[in-house]
Amino acid sequence: MKYFTKELWLGYNSRSDAEMQSAFEQGEEARQEYARQLEQLQPRLSEKAYRFFSGESLHDGRLLNFRVGDSLNHNIHGSEKFDINAHQVSVEMSVLGANLDVFYILRYAQAKRVLFDYPSDQPLFQHEGGHIGDWGYDELTAVDDSFFRHEVLFASGTTILIEFKDFSYEREQCQGTRYL
Helix, strand or coil: CCCCCHHHHHHHCCCCHHHHHHHHHHHHHHHHHHHHHHHHHHHHCCHHHHHHHHHCCCCCCEEEEEEEECCCCCCCCCCCCCCCCCCCCEEEEEEECCCCCEEEEEEEECCCEEEEECCCCCCCCCCCCCCCCCEEEEEEEECCCCCEEEEEEECCCCEEEEEECEEEEEEEECCCCCCC
């Protein structure tokens, strides 16, 4: 993560008022820098994808599943035969929003690099045997002129990194609440 680092998140939760204040100042600067670089990526993204990365917030959401494969939605009972020589690596994540009342499916096509770091060597708010935790921060950056990188940092310190060409998502309202 370039803008929203583990160190920054730890600073937000510091018991030291000075460290917390410093983190909030650094965080505001990081948000502004991130917004500027995201604007530069806008011409390369579909209107809907840009709207997702610039306007949707999954902060405090929960990762329900994380799938990676050569042909995630291949129907083995369908008429189309599986082509073992086709390289169609894609990624799909399902995420519940913070209040458990919105469901997202994020899809990344033409993936060239995927990392899932759990449990992290640099944990944040996790104990051994704990869970992945809430979606903390995510950022979209450019790898080069063709590929994007989406990185996600979770409360446990778990990170996901996906390098891809195409992104799409679905958003659906659902019934739920975080607070019983």
